[in-house]
Amino acid sequence: xxxxxxxxxxxxxxxxxxxxxxxxxxxxxxxxxxxxxxxxxxxxxxxxxxxxxxxxxxxxxxxxxxxxxxxxxxxxxxxxxxxxxxxxxxxxxxxxxxxxxxxxxxxxxxxxxxxxxxxxxxxxxxxxxxxxxxxxxxxxxxxxxxxxxxxxxxxxxxxx
Numbered sequence: 001x002x003x004x005x006x007x008x009x010x011x012x013x014x015x016x017x018x019x020x021x022x023x024x025x026x027x028x029x030x031x032x033x034x035x036x037x038x039x040x041x042x043x044x045x046x047x048x049x050x051x052x053x054x055x056x057x058x059x060x061x062x063x064x065x066x067x068x069x070x071x072x073x074x075x076x077x078x079x080x081x082x083x084x085x086x087x088x089x090x091x092x093x094x095x096x097x098x099x100x101x102x103x104x105x106x107x108x109x110x111x112x113x114x115x116x117x118x119x120x121x122x123x124x125x126x127x128x129x130x131x132x133x134x135x136x137x138x139x140x141x142x143x144x145x146x147x148x149x150x151x152x153x154x155x156x157x158x159x160x
Contacts, residue, residue, distance in 0.1 A: 007089035014085040018078055021085025034081045041077060045070035050127050059126035063116050066127040075108035075131065096149055100142030107138030 014021035018038045022031030042048060045067045053062035083101035091097060111134030115127040125133065 007086040007091035010089035011082050011086035011091075014081040018081030021081065021089065025085060025088040027088060030084070034077065037073075037077050038081075041070055041074050045074060047071070047074065054126050054128035059124045059129075062126045062128065063124070066115075068112065068116075068127075071127060072109055072112050075112065075135075076105045079105035079108070079135075095153075096146045099146045099149070100139050103142030103145065104135050104138030107141065108135045110134060 010021035010024045012021075013024055014034075017035065019031040019034030019036075022028075022034055025031075046065050050062040050066045053059070053065060079101045083098055087097065108131045111131035112127060115125065115130040118125065118130060
């Protein structure tokens with residue numbers, strides 16, 4: 001149980017800044033690369049600016065300030081860093097654990113793509129809040145698919 005707890009701690013540090021969990025796992029090169037990618041994508045996509053504008057309710061301005069060519073890289077780097085920090089921190093024995101994180105990265109990227117136009121109840125959620133919602137949707141879908149695959153694998157294993 002101690003290993004899983006350590007994995008969660010390191011995954012949460014990667015939620016804060018991709019790469020921090022890797023540094024805690026003593027994966028210094030990987031952590032440094034992820035921190036560099038976080039910084040590069042953040043600057044090129046104007047992420048901090050669009051976060052501030054989004055929280056102030058200036059969603060249309062956030063959409064205009066976002067560099068979508070760079071912003072679309074962020075979900076994959078972000079979700080990979082979280083999954084990798086958890087896995088290296090003690091969650092390595094969990095079968096198909098990558099699946100929810102890969103699905104979440106894909107679904108969050110779709111959220112980025114549609115964040116310019118998709119409205120919920122007439123409200124434009126923009127390049128921060130829509131992808132955040134899509135992360136959770138992707139994780140739910142991914143964990144459900146993982147559950148089904150593990151259940152089927154378990155069933156097949158005991159049926160033979």
